[in-house]
Amino acid sequence: QVQLAESGGGVVQPGGSLRLSCTASGFTFRRYGMHWVRQAPGKGLEWVAFIRDDGSKKHYGDSVKGRFTISRDNSKNTVSLQMNSLRPEDTAVYYCAKEIGLDVWGQGTLVTVSS
């Protein structure tokens, strides 16, 4: 069964850092690109970042460029999101999702940026 499980969410102060992880199972992880998508409370979906299957290319949304870094470890079937210089507007549920077309999503992990 194809599954994704996010972890690492929590409460952090503005300007702080947090690292999210997503562990994949049930498919050949190294063959697929991976996305992070977030959803602020009561708002729509916002794409955050994408990494190619081999990690050779990374793309970011404008609102997180220069602050967030996506990475992956194909030996551990994990994709991570390092979030620095966090702002209150980064408060959201963060989902990882699998290519092609974000066909599988995790359950999400909540990140709250607040003093």
Add this chain to the structure above:
Amino acid sequence: QSVLTQPPSASGTPGQKVTISCSGSNTNIGNSYVYWYQQFPGSAPRLLISGNNQRPSGVPDRFSSSKSGTSASLAISGLRSEDEADYYCAAWDVTLSVSWVFGGGTKLTVL
């Protein structure tokens, strides 16, 4: 402001056919597959329609999509109460950089 434009709300009665539109540009819908997602409150989104109008296993054939130029639409026929949810369109967007873009979402109410 979302790159892809959807109506914020739509509604219909059971058995009706409802259509949700998604408007973009040549850098996204005009040159990319369009994907549709369904999301219930408190749950993660799920892929409803992938590129080329493919439905993942478990998605009923009451759901279909179409595309013309820089616009796309999701059609739900034989509307049922359990279809009440939020619906999002999405596509790759290639300008100076590559990004994945979502529509703002449409809240579907079954009256």
